[in-house]
């Protein structure tokens with residue numbers, strides 16, 4: 001069971017009127033991982049999250065949570081889910097603790113021990129006996145997460161959880177989402193339109209654009225820019241020393257001549273080194289141009305470039 005996904009989205013589309021807002025999306029999320037749904041405003045993130053939580057029905061495809069279909073087995077699927085899709089509501093005059101106690105009474109099997117556990121997971125021990133009306137936005141959000149995980153859900157879904165948080169609040173959010181993923185093996189889905197925030201929080205990220213899932217990647221893969229080989233063009237006055245320079249560098253790589261120079265796939269560091277060696281070999285280098293964007297640049301262009 002260890003490798004079975006907590007959440008499985010199978011070829012889901014959502015049409016509203018004549019518009020296809022979600023277009024053939026498939027995605028699996030596993031226990032203990034934080035998955036980011038990243039996309040510019042209007043990409044369909046909220047709609048996808050509403051589909052996951054059964055708030056809207058897919059036009060095609062299906063969504064399963066712990067193997068249960070969100071539509072036809074709604075109750076069985078939803079008992080594994082904790083979600084904050086809109087701002088969580090609390091009783092402002094009650095303390096955080098009393099609010100949690102109130103919600104816990106509605107959830108079978110949740111006692112004071114579990115309440116203490118969730119308070120410690122979201123690190124709200126110090127303020128938990130203060131009235132909620134004195135809480136900052138970040139503290140309210142932590143209380144919201146504490147409430148959402150009372151019943152030990154296998155899947156926690158948070159829509160744009162960093163909205164309105166300051167950098168310290170975002171750091172705290174990252175820390176407790178990680179604790180949750182590690183300690184309770186909870187699968188976490190968070191949406192955002194900022195790659196920079198996703199970098200801090202997520203293990204993997206799914207890029208949504210115009211309702212389509214265009215890439216799903218490990219965050220570490222996106223950040224490993226130094227090891228990424230990108231097609232690079234050197235403009236030079238002659239190419240005859242290229243094979244021997246490549247040999248000296250131990251670069252057993254294919255390269256090809258093109259008008260005014262040559263092209264080769266190179267890592268960042270290798271580009272600088274090849275340039276240096278070419279010059280040492282008496283080749284005049286007029287320009288070095290990367291012909292491909294790095295994964296990080298592609299992601300930034302897809303997301304932050306479109307943000308308001």
Ligand SMILES: Nc1ncnc2c1ncn2[C@@H]1O[C@H](COP(=O)(O)OP(=O)(O)OP(=O)(O)O)[C@@H](O)[C@H]1O
Nearest residue numbers: 016019021039040041042043044045046047048193
């Ligand atoms: N009920 C609806 N009727 C018509 N169009 C809708 C409806 N809900 C969403 N849309 C449209 O679907 C697209 C995706 O919306 P959605 O709110 O899911 O995007 P989003 O990625 O969450 O954006 P944001 O970050 O701005 O919330 C938008 O163009 C929106 O106008």
